[in-house]
Amino acid sequence: MQLISALPPEWTVSSGSLPCPTLAAGATCHATLTYAPANALASGTVPIDFTYTDRFGVSGSASVAIPYRARNHFFYVPNRSAANVTRCALDVNGDPASCVNLTPTPLIYPVRIALEGNSAYVVDATARKVIHCAADADGDLTNCFDTGVQMPNYPSGIAIRDGMVYITDESSGAVQRCAADADGSLSGCSIMTPAASALASSIAFHGDAMYVGNAASSNLTRCTILPDGTPTACTSEPIAGMTGTSSVAISGTYLYLTNNGNNSVFRCTINADSSLSGCVNAGASGLNGPFGLALFGGYAYLSNLNSNALSRCTLDGASLLTNCTVYSQPALNQPGVLAIW
Incomplete structure (x- = not known):
């Protein structure tokens, strides 16, 4: 043949x-x-x-x-006051379409969502829980259950790396690390408090480096991840002009942080040793309390806490944010940190 x-x-x-x-x-x-x-x-x-x-x-x-079959991509935004999750499809132009509010399971104060494979993890801050739901090809969240993870104070950030789920506690600065089982449940959890971590609002990974954003500080915590997933050698990375961040996202060798107090996004270069340098205002405009940040398809998507609106900016050739648009829909309700799947 x-x-x-x-x-x-x-x-x-x-x-x-x-x-x-x-x-x-x-x-x-x-x-x-x-x-x-x-x-x-x-x-x-x-x-x-x-x-x-x-x-x-x-x-x-x-x-x-x-x-x-062309697989649709979706973005999800937790709405803290409405206790639900807004889901929109991304059309061929990267614009939100066919938006609906999902309540896949009773939630109290969902603040963040992370997806990998067919697993979606929703951080319910007030309930101090992490909920797992299955994400299907239509973007629906189904078969939700409580993973059993209990944070002692206020869970905020979540990230998935190499089969491990990392959850930050904004009140204590602690990071909880759990193994993600095949059914989405979490097991073997351990809590650690990385040095230099305070008000740990968000978390992201680049290679063997872990970056933890601080909600009310100009510093970012950087740690090295050991082969077993344990963070070590943590240090504080000062970023001039930052007042505190709620979301950290990485694209290539650039790290982006929302700068809540100044309605801006900062962009830093990730060096070969994982340190940060060249941090500048990335140039995003029209923001109003930027809280969540996700990078996808050459765009940066941001949820604005003060205006309950979604913004989208283009990542230009210099990896700065230009041509920002504020969407009238979907109507958000005290949005948390979004994710794109």
Whole structure:
């Protein structure tokens, strides 16, 4: 068997056993196709033409149309006052569409959400809980349950790294580390308080470095993560002009932080030793109490606490934030930190 058609643009044969001169009874001949579109496209089919020789030695040709589905991307924003989660699809232009408010399980004060694979973890700060929900292809959150994790004070930040879930406690500066089990439950939890950590509002990772944002400080805490996931060698990274951050996000070798008091976002360069340098105002405009920050598809999405609105800025060639837009919809309600999946 042998492919004879040229694949459409952006399709490639990434692996397989083609061509197959002969094929024993019960054996298979296969090819794995990879599609990497430069622009967002709708679902469709890709036609494949092939030749073959049957068991009687007769040559022939055939074709097959292979369907493919364009997976929607969604963003989720916890609404603390409404005790629900706003979910919107991202359209082909990166704009929010088909927004709905989800209440997948009773919540009290959801402040943050993190997703990986088909798992969504919602931090319910007042209840001092972390809720796990399954995320399906339509963006719905279902089969929710309490993971059993109890933070002693006020859980705020959450991040997932190498099968571990890290949860920050804003009141104490502690970080709780748990193993994420196959069903989404959390086990083997341990609490640590990294040196230099205070009012630990948010958390992000870059390689073997952990960065913890502080809610009312100009400093960011940086730690090295050991192979078992334990943070060590923690130090304080001063960032001039910062008044406190509620969200940290990383893209490439740049780290971004919301600067709540000054309605701005800062961008820092991550050096080879994981230290930070060259921290500047990233240039975002039209913000009003920026609380949540997520980076996706060449854009920065921000939830504004004071205006209950969503902003989107373009990441330009210098990795600064330009062409910012404030959306009239969705209508948020004391939004927390958003996530994109």
